[in-house]
Amino acid sequence: MEALAVRLSGLDAYAEGAIRVVAFYDTLMRRRVDLPALARASAGLAECVAGIRLHDTGRAWRVAPDGSRPSDPPSPSSGHGSAPAHGSAPASAPVPITLDEEEIGEVWLERPGPPLALDTVVLERLALAAATVVERYGPARTTMADPALVELVISSGADEAATARALRLLGFPADAPVEVVAVRSRLPLHRIGALVCPGRTVKAATVGDVGVLLAGGVDEDRFPADARAGIGAAESPERSWRQARTALRFTTAHRPVVHHARLGALALLAHVTPDAARENADVAAIAALADNPGDLATLDAYCATGSQRRAAQLLHLHHSSVARRLEQIGRTLGVELTEPAGLVRATVALTTWRLLTDRDG
Template identity: 70%
Template sequence: MTRRSPRTLPGVEALVVRLSQLDSEAEGAIRVVMFYDTLIRRRVDLAALVRASAGLAECVAGIRLDGTGQTFRVAPDGPAPSAGRASTTVAITLDDEQIGAVWLERPSPLPLDRLLLDRLAIAAAAVVERYGPARTTMADPALVELAISPGTDAAARARALRLLGFAADAAVRVVAVRSPLPLDQLGALVCPARPVKAAPLGEVGVLLLTAVDVSRFPADVRAGIGTVGPLPGSWLSARTALRFTTSRRPVVDYCSLGALALLAHVPGDAARDNTDVAALASLAADDLDTLDAYCATGSVRRAADVLHLHHSSVARRLDQLGKTLGYSLVSPTGPVRAQLALTAWRLLEA
């Protein structure tokens, strides 16, 4: 069979032939480069990358992303055995930041292993940059904190969001939650059709998402929904809204608070010294519940329905509460004073 002249082959293929005539290892190196260039052009995902690498290297290959903990480990003929030791490892970097690693597992390294892993790392970084990590819900808390912190510069925030899997132009907002339900389940529940990332930060759970279905929050979850806009502001407003949640209003959107949001900025000592707020500390739980139902509904009869009591019983309770608090709850300003006092008192408790 007649071999084609290098002059008849375009670009890289001609270079392969020329180098193969000089050095067999150089030919192998160029073939490795072409192999990964082809995979990148075909826009394969991480799973396909590691399968192809295991086949090319004829040993177990692996990819790990630090941001999500996502790991792929494959043998040439299928799933890799549980035990294994990396013979060669290379870091995956994106924008000068290490985001994971790739490795091969064999008894001892071969001459082209380092080159193969260098190209695999470049291909893996290209996949992450193009698509972000796979749509798992749980995320690295440090990466989430970087995205929402007011001290993060714009470039670092954009990089963190990309590593979390959000498009550059996505309108991401923050939801602060206290939930008995695992955060990954909660995130998938309230944002089932779009990307969502969740992580615990201290005692508060954080959801990063582009849409939220308020009706899908379980009854035992408290959630504060932040504003749409810059993430540091959304995080601050989400935490503020969370402070306003109650058993009757477990989900609060910051935008629905209006002027009530100003109460969150009242110094604690000033709130405690206020007569109306201080008076609430002496009330029994049933009295506080009655006051809350009345303020929430604005009507004795509707409050009675909420409390499952006769309206005359609620009226008597409110009359007695008015005497304890020092103002009439059925006067034009009474419900307003009580609502402000209840809100300020709860913010202190929160």
């Protein structure tokens, strides 16, 4: 490296400097420094304040060239500070720390005056080095995981020892409860994991056509609007995965997140055979009703809320319009929807039809 730097120095001073920066960070990695030491070394190299921040924990290291911690925040020009501070230098545009194709943090410099030519190289190498440190001293706190490990955790054929080892490799403490979630969404799976498991360990992978989240805890209210999610309830990850897949089948536009434990006896409907479902008169009537999306949406909203007025609010219609629709739908189904027994009958038929179409699809 040094010989190459000498040869390039006669041609391009910038190239020589860039190679020396690369060699500097290679040396740091060989010495297996941690993130605070990496921030201190970078501040000394750049001769200005250097910063590292990890998104999942919110921890940040901001170090001056002399190794001290600056007392005043950086200028908010890059979004790192909330207000200008007297004597502080503007922060450069942050460079993302990327691991497993996921942004896990950012690095930046705070240089008085204009940036130097090699600042970009310093930031790029600092970001790469920070990713290496996070991975080395992990397990890495990234969301995306090796699908093979995730499949091993939820596999029905794995023994307890293999499952426990896979969970340890994924970063879950021994004997800690792990929630299993089945997800369908247009959003990237790692973003959903970060949203619903803030500050907790979460690993994500796609298995077949369904996203899998393994998490130390899930905040159900934080799922994005377009996501459908089923949450398992069993202690065994393998059984919990089966439950999560079942719960996912019960999700609707008005009930996008379903916890298997709250399904109760309704979960039994998932085990009704397709032939038995098709032969049921109520399910067949729902299938015929499906040709009219407006009627199906009205019945869905009414079954979800149990109230004509709340259904009208969901549908953005006047409650009298919903009442007329439900009266017509009840005649078509041969069910008195305003009676409790009729509402239960329609809900069971609608749910069974959904499960049937989900299975056929």
